[in-house]
Amino acid sequence: MCQHQPPCPTADSADRESARLAAHHPEQGWSLLCNGVLLFEDTGEILPDGRIIAPHRPLAGGRIVTAA
Template sequence: MCSHQSSCPSADRTERSHRDDAHIVSAHPEQGWYLLCDGAIVFDDTGALLPDGRIVAPHRVPAAQLTIAA
């Protein structure tokens, strides 16, 4: 699906760093999702739906684990 240079890695790779290389083809920020050129759909909560139907769970840090610097 990709036509940009350099081409992005396959959407089969679940690491976020590889999904970040894909370009946005269709943006729907009002609905909280973006279609990437590799066919993946990424959501504002950092989760994703891959073209083969697999789900990548959101990877936000729970608020209880956040620390505030004094």
């Protein structure tokens, strides 16, 4: 999917969120990355294969919030 050189991280990479934007809709709270990841403003994600990554935004004090 990615045509960039060097290529962006794949959807399975730990750094998948650093891929370039393919579409950005801040008014709707989501962005599509060139690796096929749908990234939401609450830091949740939907991967191209349908897997869901729960929001993982940091809190004050460095803690991370994850869905239970």
